[in-house]
Amino acid sequence: MHLARYDTLEPFITADGSTIREWAGPGYSPARHQSLAEATLPPGTATIAHYHPRAEELYLFTAGRGRLRVGDDERDVQPGDCVVIPPGTVHKLWNSGDADLVLVCACSPAYSHEDTILVEGDQPPAD
Numbered sequence: 001m002h003l004a005r006y007d008t009l010e011p012f013i014t015a016d017g018s019t020i021r022e023w024a025g026p027g028y029s030p031a032r033h034q035s036l037a038e039a040t041l042p043p044g045t046a047t048i049a050h051y052h053p054r055a056e057e058l059y060l061f062t063a064g065r066g067r068l069r070v071g072d073d074e075r076d077v078q079p080g081d082c083v084v085i086p087p088g089t090v091h092k093l094w095n096s097g098d099a100d101l102v103l104v105c106a107c108s109p110a111y112s113h114e115d116t117i118l119v120e121g122d123q124p125p126a127d
Contacts, residue, residue: 002029006038014039015116016047018093025110035110039103041066041095049092049119055107057085059093064101067094077101090119 002024009021018039025035041047041064049069059068061081068077070091077083077093085091095101109115 002031004029014111015113015118016050017045018047020105020111022111031110033110034106034108037105037107037111038062039105041093041101043095043098043100046094047092049090051088051090051117051119052085052107052115053117054087054115055109055111056087057091058106059083059085060104060106062102062104064095064099065097066101067096068092 004023006021006023009023011019011021014020018041020037020039022035022037023029024031025037026032043064059077059082061077061079061083063079066077068075068083068091070083070085071089076096093101105111
């Protein structure tokens, strides 16, 4: 059995600029096809607009308040909201509150820097 405890997880910065603590993923757990992590965005910050050619993401917001753009749709997000981000869809997250914006993120296939394409000027990828 693989058991990950939050207080032992080493945080790292993803390609989009968020701070991640990964509970499960290839290379350090038995998970081979997905990853599960907690992401934190401090107040007044945002991720870099990006997309993942291969990975589908699920965001489950657990603390704070923010705004999320997925494709052409932009909405406020708060604890208890869950968003599906299809592969190849540009997305960007802002913390619009006065506390950390925290979310659990599941990726399939697992998150990798190589599957993260940063997008200049928040524009969708060219065809």
